[in-house]
Amino acid sequence: MIKNFKWLALASLAFVACNNDDAVVADANSTDGSPVTAGTANFSTYVALGDSFAAGFSDSALFIEGQKSGYPSILSQQFALAGGGVFVNPLMKDNIGGFIVGGVQSTRFGKRLYLAPGNKPTAVDGTSTTDISAKITGSFNNYGIPGAKAIHLDFVGYGSALGNPYFTRMASSAGATVVSDALARNPTFFSLWIGGNDVLGYATNGGVPTSQDAVNGDDITPPATFDFVYKSMVTKLVAGGRKGVIANLPYVNTLPYFTTVPYNPLTVSVLGGGSDAVGLATITALNTQLYGPLVSALTAFGAPTRIKLLSLTAANPLLIKDESLTNLSAQLTAAFTPSLGAATAAAYGAIFGQARQATAADFVTLPSQSAIGAAPTALDSGIGVVPSSPLNKFGITYPMQDKHVLTATEVLEVKVATDAYNVTIAAAAAANGLALVDTKSIMDLLNTTGIVADGFTMKSTYVTGNSFSLDGVHPSPRGYALIANKFLEVINSKFGSNIKGVNLGDYRILYPKSL
Incomplete structure (x- = not known):
């Protein structure tokens, strides 16, 4: 239904990191000379x-x-x-950055990044010489x-x-x-x-x-x-x-x-892997097989604004989990059981009970750009298991999890x-x-x-x-x-x-x- 989904916010950067490498000499003049x-x-x-x-x-x-x-x-x-x-x-001891622990680069205190070809932030070569215990x-x-x-x-x-x-x-x-x-x-x-x-x-x-x-x-x-x-x-x-x-x-x-990462990156082109024709077909399939049934069920349970059908013309928002929402897992499970069976319906209920589409008031974290379109694992799915296809695309057919997004409620707390x-x-x-x-x-x-x-x-x-x-x-x-x-x-x-x-x-x- 969906091709491999790859999206990188840096793809459009055209940037040259130029500057004067000479030591900066302090100006002996004051504000007025x-x-x-x-x-x-x-x-x-x-x-x-x-x-x-x-x-x-x-x-x-x-x-x-x-x-x-x-x-x-x-x-x-x-x-x-x-x-x-x-x-x-x-x-510190060098320009690599971070610490070594027992001679090995610490993963918690890692190396500095540079902008590699293709505008990709990448860790520099080498290993730090700053020992964490020294x-x-x-x-x-x-x-x-x-x-x-x-x-x-x-x-x-x-x-x-x-x-x-x-x-x-x-x-x-x-x-x-x-x-x-x-x-x-x-x-x-x-x-x-x-x-x-x-x-x-x-x-x-x-x-x-x-x-x-x-x-x-x-x-x-x-x-x-x-x-x-x-x-x-x-x-x-x-x-x-x-x-x-x-x-x-x-x-x-x-x-x-x-x-940096938009809340609504799901355009026709993106969902089609660069092909508008594939993207249009993908959106039609998603609306028929997933979004449509969710919209109908959530509307019946008094939550019609959580999820809307995907647009064929506008950029679409990501699916996210919002723990501040009333959990409708039981209601969704009951609604989907006649058509999907008890086990599959229970999975839908667990996955979408607190799901909604992101808005401009939500903030997707920079590292989470790599999660968009990726398959959830048992560790990060939030349900303890690997969800099966078609519910295996973060942000598209599976909600981005709490760690991926700072929601409007959490922003207010900050x-x-x-x-x-x-x-x-x-x-x-x-x-x-x-x-x-x-x-x-x-x-x-x-x-x-x-x-x-x-x-x-x-x-x-x-x-x-x-x-x-x-x-x-x-x-x-x-x-x-x-x-x-x-x-x-x-x-x-x-x-x-x-x-x-x-x-x-x-x-x-x-x-x-x-x-």
């Missing part, structure tokens, strides 16, 4: 605290060149023009820890063998916290951008709950918990009148990870939490005289009109928008440069400094295969 001054700030010892964004994570990995191009590194170079001192990153010593200024939530930055044990390996490798002791190690540097200025991971893990899992485990849990952090730990952390950071800059949070579902976190962050900035970067508004612009700077239009479009790397979550080098400039804008405004910032043209869009 006068000598650079720090204003009322003191940049002599700057520390950065945060998560993977502060670390310089990019293309699904942490690696040397990425760390050097992160926004804290760029800020430190600009601060140096106004009296800032040396800024030390806890560098400690590094010294004084560091960058305490951006990939994977960290707000609670983690002041969590005792986060630097232990059972904690986060990115912090464990650099922690002064197993009992140290990120905050305590950062403060041990006696900083004169700090940046803090944290909270994205407090909702991101839940969202990238497609809204599948895990746990509130302090180290490995991926559920949404309760706003009350975030409020308590964030305010406590900021109180420690500003002690003695220390100045700094903090940032609020965009909605994570606006990241390319969630916006937004409610993010809004609460941003209230906390804004209050902390106001109460402590801190500069505040409105990254939510910045992301809103990247998603709409774009931001024009240095002759470039920065947008959130996957890869071609200049701003994001191949993992769809973390910025590209040019994206990090934009972030650094936005940090500098609010620092200048709050503290009277006049640091010009960097030219975005000096930062590449994507990293090549070899560095």
Whole structure:
């Protein structure tokens, strides 16, 4: 009924990852051409605290060149023009990224991606030389820890063998916290951008709950918990009148990870494997054999909007499972038993009891593009067995599962939490005289009109928008440069400094295969 279904969102990309590979030299001029001054700030010892964004994570990995191009590194170079001192990153061992465990590349902490021929994000060759159990010593200024939530930055044990390996490798002791190690540097200025991971893990899992485990849990952090730990952390950071800059949070579902794969990719051409004639015949067969009977049954049970017949002219939405819907499995089983038999009807009931077609309010995750049209397995079918033909095409004849899609209900949960976190962050900035970067508004612009700077239009479009790397979550080098400039804008405004910032043209869009 349906030919092999292959669809790749990157197929239409025509992109050249070009840029200046020379070292970026800081411009000694200020915003108005006068000598650079720090204003009322003191940049002599700057520390950065945060998560993977502060670390310089990019293309699904942490690696040397990425760390050097992160926004804290760029800020430190600009601060140096106004009296800032040396800024030390806890560098990884190579530009492959990830960790090795017992000499073998970790699957959890994998290698960085590059754009291979055919516009395919691909892991680089080789094996990391960064051993997950190896400690590094010294004084560091960058305490951006990939994977960290707000609670983690002041969590005792986060630097232990059972904690986060990115912090464990650099922690002064197993009992140290990120905050305590950062403060041990006696900083004169700090940046803090944290909270994205407090909702991101839940969202990238497609809204599948895990746990509130302090180290490995991926559920949404309760706003009350975030409020308590964030305010406590900021109180420690500003002690003695220390100045700094903090940032609020965009909605994570606006990241390319969630916006690249359309909710309605099922055109006549796609369903026909490039042939309109085959696609038209496929749609007719689907409407007769599957969609029509489902529409009739669901209408009879008071759920007529869940599924509609496939269109012969418009792009059709994916079939998805929505656990927020009333489960109509028993009703569908009863309705289909006379025509299909008890066993087959029960399977239909189990599969389609909470099925519906996706809408523009749902977000298909970037990795799930490879699942569209693929055959469910016993592990990912949601019913514990392999469904037989014709119910063996994810998104077409079988609902995409919870992990594949962030539904409208789950998006609302993310937004409610993010809004609460941003209230906390804004209050902390106001109460402590801190500069505040409105990254939510910045992301809103990247998603709409774009931001024009240095002759470039920065947008959130996957890869071609200049701003994001191949993992769809973390910025590209040019994206990090934009972030650094936005940090500098609010620092200048709050503290009277006049640091010009960097030219975005000096930062590449994507990293090549070899560095």
